[in-house]
Amino acid sequence: MANMAQAIRMALHYGEKNLGLEHVFGEDVGPPLGGVFTASQGIECAWNSPLDERGIVGAAIGLGLSGVRAVAEIQFCDYIYNTIDLLKLGGMMTWTSNGDWNCGVTIMTPVGAGIRGSIYHSHSFDAMMTHIPGWKIVMPSTPLDAYGLLLSCMKDPNPTMFLKPKALLRVEGEEQIPGEPPLTPEGKKELRERIDAPLGDRSKWKPKWPNLIDASIPFSQAKITRSGSHVTVVTYGRHVLISNQVADEVRRDHGIEVEVIDLRTLWPYDWATVSGSIRKTKRVIFVNEDTEVTNFGEHLYRRAIEEFFYELEARPRLLAGAFVPGIGLADPLEAASVPQASDISRAIVEITAERA
Amino acid sequence: MAKSTAAKVKFTLPEAKLKLIFNHMVKSRVLEERLIRMYKQSDGYFWIGGPGEEAFAIPLGLQLKKGEGLDYDYLHLHYRAGGILTAMGAEPIGFIRQMKNVASDPFSGGRNFANHASIKKWNVLPITSTIETQYATAIGTGIAQTRKNCTGITIVNGGDAGTAEGEFASCLVWSSRPALPLPILMIAANNSFGISTPAATQHGEKNIADRAAPFGIKNRIINGNDVEESYYAVKEALDYVRTERKPYFLEVKVSRLYGHSSASGANFVAHEEDCLAKFEAQLIEAGVLSEKEAKETRENYTAEFLEMAKQVKVEPMPDPSTIYDNTYWQQKGKYF
Numbered sequence: 001m002a003n004m005a006q007a008i009r010m011a012l013h014y015g016e017k018n019l020g021l022e023h024v025f026g027e028d029v030g031p032p033l034g035g036v037f038t039a040s041q042g043i044e045c046a047w048n049s050p051l052d053e054r055g056i057v058g059a060a061i062g063l064g065l066s067g068v069r070a071v072a073e074i075q076f077c078d079y080i081y082n083t084i085d086l087l088k089l090g091g092m093m094t095w096t097s098n099g100d101w102n103c104g105v106t107i108m109t110p111v112g113a114g115i116r117g118s119i120y121h122s123h124s125f126d127a128m129m130t131h132i133p134g135w136k137i138v139m140p141s142t143p144l145d146a147y148g149l150l151l152s153c154m155k156d157p158n159p160t161m162f163l164k165p166k167a168l169l170r171v172e173g174e175e176q177i178p179g180e181p182p183l184t185p186e187g188k189k190e191l192r193e194r195i196d197a198p199l200g201d202r203s204k205w206k207p208k209w210p211n212l213i214d215a216s217i218p219f220s221q222a223k224i225t226r227s228g229s230h231v232t233v234v235t236y237g238r239h240v241l242i243s244n245q246v247a248d249e250v251r252r253d254h255g256i257e258v259e260v261i262d263l264r265t266l267w268p269y270d271w272a273t274v275s276g277s278i279r280k281t282k283r284v285i286f287v288n289e290d291t292e293v294t295n296f297g298e299h300l301y302r303r304a305i306e307e308f309f310y311e312l313e314a315r316p317r318l319l320a321g322a323f324v325p326g327i328g329l330a331d332p333l334e335a336a337s338v339p340q341a342s343d344i345s346r347a348i349v350e351i352t353a354e355r356a
Numbered sequence: 357m358a359k360s361t362a363a364k365v366k367f368t369l370p371e372a373k374l375k376l377i378f379n380h381m382v383k384s385r386v387l388e389e390r391l392i393r394m395y396k397q398s399d400g401y402f403w404i405g406g407p408g409e410e411a412f413a414i415p416l417g418l419q420l421k422k423g424e425g426l427d428y429d430y431l432h433l434h435y436r437a438g439g440i441l442t443a444m445g446a447e448p449i450g451f452i453r454q455m456k457n458v459a460s461d462p463f464s465g466g467r468n469f470a471n472h473a474s475i476k477k478w479n480v481l482p483i484t485s486t487i488e489t490q491y492a493t494a495i496g497t498g499i500a501q502t503r504k505n506c507t508g509i510t511i512v513n514g515g516d517a518g519t520a521e522g523e524f525a526s527c528l529v530w531s532s533r534p535a536l537p538l539p540i541l542m543i544a545a546n547n548s549f550g551i552s553t554p555a556a557t558q559h560g561e562k563n564i565a566d567r568a569a570p571f572g573i574k575n576r577i578i579n580g581n582d583v584e585e586s587y588y589a590v591k592e593a594l595d596y597v598r599t600e601r602k603p604y605f606l607e608v609k610v611s612r613l614y615g616h617s618s619a620s621g622a623n624f625v626a627h628e629e630d631c632l633a634k635f636e637a638q639l640i641e642a643g644v645l646s647e648k649e650a651k652e653t654r655e656n657y658t659a660e661f662l663e664m665a666k667q668v669k670v671e672p673m674p675d676p677s678t679i680y681d682n683t684y685w686q687q688k689g690k691y692f
Contacts, residue, residue: 023499050533054492055526062496065481066426070496082522089489094682097474097482098465102685134683157685268692 001188002180005169007143008039008108009195010177011150012071014212016045019154023063025049026056026073032202036075037110037169041197042207057083057107061090064105064159071154074109076117077125077163084128090159091134106153106160111139112289113338114167114238119326121166122334124290126236129161130267130299136219137266139163141240143173145264148217155216163266165237179212222270224277228257230352232277234300235287236263239339243287246344256352266296271303278304282313283351289338292320314354317347365638369584374644377418377583379653381410381632384439386657387448391455391470392614392622394665400455403622405471406436408613409545411631412580415587416543417443419594421508422478430479430497432490432512435471436545437483440513444478449664458671466674479508487514488521491542495530498538502601509597513543517550519564531603532571539601541593542568545580547612552620568605580608581631 002010015021024046026035034041049056053074060072074080080087093103113122129137136158140146146164153160172188181187181194194208225240226247233243240262247258259277263269278284284304286297297318304316319339321327327337367374388407395403406413417440421429433440438451450462450473457466463474464482474482481493494512501508518524524544531538544564548555561567568575574596578589586608593604611628615621639645680690 047535050526050529052526052529054522055495055530058489058492058523058526059495059499059530062430062432062493062498063500064496065493066430066497066500068426068496068500085486086489086492089484089486089493093482094685096464096468096472096484097476097682098461098463098467099682099686100463100474100476101482104685136684271692 001172001183002143002177002191003170003172004140004143004146004164005037005039006191006195007147007173007177008150008164009041009043010180010210010212011147012040012043013209014151014214015069015071015154016043018214019151020069021045021071021154022068023047023070025059025070027051027075029073034197035073037164037166038197039164039169040073042195053079053083054086057086057090060105060107061086061103061159064090064103065093065101067104069104069154071106071108074107076121077109077111078120078123080109080125081128087129087132087135091132093134094158095134102157103159104157106150106162108162108164110164110166110169112165112167112238113327113334116329116334117166117327118329122327124288124321125163126266126288127290127295129163130296135159135161135267137161137163138219138264139165139237139266140264141165141168141237141262142175144175144177144215145217147177148215149264151214151216152219156219163237167238168241171241177212178215179210181210217264219265220268220270222264222273223262224259224273225262226258226260228259228281230257230281231283231285231348232259232261232274232281233285233287233344233348234261234263234274236266237288239287239289242341243344246341246348250345250348254349256348258348274300275307278308279311282311285317285319285344285347285351287319287339287344289321291323292318293323295320313356314351317351319343319347364641367584367642367644369587371644374639377414377587378635378639378645380414380417380443381439381635382653383448383657384410384414384442385632386654387442387451387661388438388614390661390665391451392618394452394455395618395622399665399669400457400470402618403455403470404435404617405438405614408547408611408628408631409436409580410439411583411635412545412586412608412610413437413439414443415583416440416590419590420444420511424477424479426501426503426506426508428479428508430481430494430501430508430510432481432494432497432510433473433483434487434490434514434518435469435483435485436515437473437513438471441473441475441480446473446475448661449668452661452664452668453671456668456671457673458668459674460671465678487518488523490514491523491527494527494540495538498531498540499536501539502536507598509539509541509594511541511543513545515550516544516546516548516555516559516564519544519567520558528568528571528573532573537602539597540603541597542603542605543608544606545608545610547610549612549616551616563607565605565607573603573605575605575607577607577609580610581629581634583631583635
């Protein structure tokens, strides 16, 4: 019943004890705060850096190139934009040296709307990041996946980008992370007492970590979270949970069977699972909350059209964020900026009614 | 080579060392001239390099702790570092192959411009065309080298124009953090130009080195056209960083003898001081070197590199089917 922030924390702890992780750093990442979302609380090798995103990403790449394992955090992805050329650099080290160098490093950053974060705490980064070759890019939707994907990131010899859906960081999981206390109210309380720092003076606090084990989730393995034969919904991050909910509702209310695919790894992504589902349902909707123009979903859409044009029974849909400079603060503005459950529901009903 | 007269200099370096430095300076200069000639003969698309920086580059390259891993020096270089690499022992044919972008280019397999080296076995990180990112990645190897008992240090160099970029400031801030000072030697080779723009029209600071002072970073400005001044300044800086495990900043005044790149013609700039001509004249005047030896050194390298260029000219270009190779570590072919 760990939430995603706790799951990330446990993965980092597992990393520093078992995977050679030596540095976890970024703005407010070390004590006393342990990250603005507490994702690095209690981590022994966590430290605070200057408020300098280019320095953070540059340092992370340098550590990766030197073979020293590090996880660096950019506090919100809204602030990662001024590091684009460094991300490009990190992704090209192996290619440009024709295989001489590798850069095993992980950057993690919270992404997306859903917490009323306004213009500079609500951006998405998946569209921009998937434009940068050489990185492996993941976005979990559950604590268990966050744990497993972060372990894989920390083991990989390439640069990895771990996108944290910030609206899910406090959402508890329904699957047990191997080693965490039982998924009961008592177990939840025990975990909190073990690894959540107390309020106030934390200078003498030390976490009591559960006996965690390796539960890595390989890259490029999507997960089917709802099975169905009428329409495929391909999504990731917090829209997996929304899509699951919508799938349950339209099955109940309309008898429509939706197959929901959680991509989990955005790059290199699991096309075998996606294409297998499209072949079955012959209808597909891509859902994410990044802005709609040159959106990652547009790439998937294009590939679906190119490969299944003559098999599809309805035109595909892309539900994505409005192409506006930011996410407005007011509830109606945020709701109008990113896909809502009602948008997904409407699209599902429409696409299943359409006949080729 | 341009002729230069020199007042008699009393050298303090051993004669053998002076001759070694001269030899590397000639080798590096002749190699750059060969690369420029290749560009002009359409045996390459673009040239950029560091002729004019040899009096500093060679003494630096000769004093590095060369090897792979944290106990050796990490080099975050820019594209005018051919002299440093030559002094370290890099094979000239590698540079010629990269200029011709043939498959056997040891630095990038035909993927990158001239003088964009990458030598992992010597901790030489892939050189990029950006003029500043190396100051950010240097922070990382610097942090890695704060490990207990680690003896290697990090060296980062760039030009004067690159110091306007944010990463230069980042390196000053991060290397001097009270929480964890870093063993980094920062170098700015100041040739007074950013491509075609005079630095004096864009930079109000009197000296670049002055920017290190508020961070408590030990710093020094030197004449990079003077071999011995460079040699001893490099030694002092390296010794300091290696022993104190703290940053040091060197501003090195240098010439830019063939302009910014082939984009500006890559023609010899006669009005700037030529450190090689000056050093050669000084060595001859001091009796360390004869004119005959100097002439033969140049002629031998010229002939040697001409033969290399002829050999490389007929070497195969990269196979286009390899375009996806090494996008990821040890990955071959298209992966998606």
